[in-house]
Amino acid sequence: xxxxxxxxxxxxxxxxxxxxxxxxxxxxxxxxxxxxxxxxxxxxxxxxxxxxxxxxxxxxxxxxxxxxxxxxxxxxxxxxxxxxxxxxxxxxxxxxxxxxxxxxxxxxxxxxxxxxxxxxxxxxxxxxxxxxxxxxxxxxxxxxxxxxxxxxxxxxxxxxxxxxxxxxxxxxxxxxxxxxxxxxxxxxxxxxxxxxxxxxxxxxxxxxxxxxxxxxxxxxxxx
Numbered sequence: 001x002x003x004x005x006x007x008x009x010x011x012x013x014x015x016x017x018x019x020x021x022x023x024x025x026x027x028x029x030x031x032x033x034x035x036x037x038x039x040x041x042x043x044x045x046x047x048x049x050x051x052x053x054x055x056x057x058x059x060x061x062x063x064x065x066x067x068x069x070x071x072x073x074x075x076x077x078x079x080x081x082x083x084x085x086x087x088x089x090x091x092x093x094x095x096x097x098x099x100x101x102x103x104x105x106x107x108x109x110x111x112x113x114x115x116x117x118x119x120x121x122x123x124x125x126x127x128x129x130x131x132x133x134x135x136x137x138x139x140x141x142x143x144x145x146x147x148x149x150x151x152x153x154x155x156x157x158x159x160x161x162x163x164x165x166x167x168x169x170x171x172x173x174x175x176x177x178x179x180x181x182x183x184x185x186x187x188x189x190x191x192x193x194x195x196x197x198x199x200x201x202x203x204x205x206x207x208x209x210x211x212x213x214x215x216x217x218x219x220x221x222x223x
Contacts, residue, residue, distance in 0.1 A: 155182040
């Protein structure tokens, strides 16, 4: 769904875009779109023509293997740019993944050629983008380290708690998506969720998990 273009809101979330000359901004054909949770926002076809910047919500960056399997690379929050998109654009390679809305999201699309030109020619934009890339690499490294070092129960509890709150306890997600996020198999995640459900910590159904006892899940995180 398209949304009215509000430059002041865009510049509030991405202040470095204010350095773009007006003529170049217009030539980039900026547009704002809103996607519901779980919608596929961005993949190879879109990456050939556009750059995407997240204005609101949370998205998942997922790598797609040659066999069609998917693995979560990292999460993208408002004010961030997909590092994979930038690196693929600068290296001339095809985008090997997809961006999926975890919550309802609002995204800014601009011409790919314009965006890459800004990264190369505008110091403020280049510094902001590459600073964000560094933060993303560190965050991805931390996520991978957690997958190897944290017990499965802790990783699953963290994923459930991160995406919910006391006011919004329902997470619309499949067991396979949870498995991709925490680096496990769907069958294993299903068994653990079934155990949590038998203890009264969660309720689960097709495509959703409801947190019943946050305290018990938080206890799974340890120190």
